[in-house]
Amino acid sequence: MKKILSLLLVTVLLLGTASAFAAQKVGVAMPTNSLQRWNQDGANMKAQLEAAGYEVDLQYANNEVATQVSQVENMILNGAEVLVLASIDGSSLGTVLQLAKDNDIKVIAYDRMLTDTENVDYYATFDNYKVGTIQGKFLEEKLDLMNAEGPFNFELFAGSPDDSNARYFHGGAWDILKPYYEAGKIVVKSGQTDFETIAILGWGTDDAQARMDNLLTNYVDGTELHAVLSPNDSLALGITNSLQAAGYTLDNFPVVTGQDCDVTNTKNIILGYQAMSVFKDTRDLAAQVVLMVDAILKGEEVPVNDTETYFNGVKIIPSYLCDPVFADKDNYRELLIDSGYYTEEQLKVD
Numbered sequence: 001m002k003k004i005l006s007l008l009l010v011t012v013l014l015l016g017t018a019s020a021f022a023a024q025k026v027g028v029a030m031p032t033n034s035l036q037r038w039n040q041d042g043a044n045m046k047a048q049l050e051a052a053g054y055e056v057d058l059q060y061a062n063n064e065v066a067t068q069v070s071q072v073e074n075m076i077l078n079g080a081e082v083l084v085l086a087s088i089d090g091s092s093l094g095t096v097l098q099l100a101k102d103n104d105i106k107v108i109a110y111d112r113m114l115t116d117t118e119n120v121d122y123y124a125t126f127d128n129y130k131v132g133t134i135q136g137k138f139l140e141e142k143l144d145l146m147n148a149e150g151p152f153n154f155e156l157f158a159g160s161p162d163d164s165n166a167r168y169f170h171g172g173a174w175d176i177l178k179p180y181y182e183a184g185k186i187v188v189k190s191g192q193t194d195f196e197t198i199a200i201l202g203w204g205t206d207d208a209q210a211r212m213d214n215l216l217t218n219y220v221d222g223t224e225l226h227a228v229l230s231p232n233d234s235l236a237l238g239i240t241n242s243l244q245a246a247g248y249t250l251d252n253f254p255v256v257t258g259q260d261c262d263v264t265n266t267k268n269i270i271l272g273y274q275a276m277s278v279f280k281d282t283r284d285l286a287a288q289v290v291l292m293v294d295a296i297l298k299g300e301e302v303p304v305n306d307t308e309t310y311f312n313g314v315k316i317i318p319s320y321l322c323d324p325v326f327a328d329k330d331n332y333r334e335l336l337i338d339s340g341y342y343t344e345e346q347l348k349v350d
């Protein structure tokens, strides 16, 4: 009897410890569930954090800053011990981040930097500059800019100016392409080249499509458009929609770049309407963030691999950068299907 009782006691104690552990809450804030990549990020993070024994409060903010602010506030009030935040506007969370600091809650900026605040502890992302470099090098090789005479007509797009990643993407690509532009081998007929003019606030597909429609008025005289630099897939989709609506076909379709390997874009790559994308395996990023959360909550050293690059306007944030990978019609199968990221069915084109 005594034995049974003590066994019971041990079980109760163990269960108690387990549930105290399980009760450690992690708040995960994502910008929107209208873009596939954030849905995947959210789902991956939740699954992996739960598998590691944490309770997860996952919220999507419909791309509305005020919604995200109140979601993060609620996470803090509901007892989250670590916050993983993918912001909409990197500079808009200052007040809630102060609240987090006051409550001793550690903050990891997820994929997008949290700017102009000292209350951010870590940054986990992909090498954003390298994403741009991959796009720029691809265009350089695809059009043989080094050897061909040209000139080549380009139009340029950049991402949302309130997302610090957008400048890294653009910087990486433009550092490769700018010398050709300066030498006159790349011509931008619209004349729109500075970041603010080519940026699409909010990364919207429709806004990109509308801007491309406008740009195409410069080409109604029959001038051939050779390439469009697009920083990501949501913009690439708007761009290709516009080009298709304007009557471009596979015979004269400009070279369009992208990033994220969204399903619709990957199908466009298979069909030939988008030339490439950059694959960022969100499972890797989620796995890394789980390691970081785990280390924080266990008081261990948090794994980072870059302590120099990412200045958020106030301080350098210790970061972990995952590796982005070039993707096109030749390697998408291996990258996306064989690795289990998508099923064959999801990428089926009719």
Ligand code: BGC
Binding pocket: 035, 037, 111, 112, 163, 165, 203, 232, 233, 234, 259, 260
């Ligand atoms: C992400 C990209 C994404 C873009 C639009 C950026 O911060 O790094 O992967 O395409 O936001 O959601």
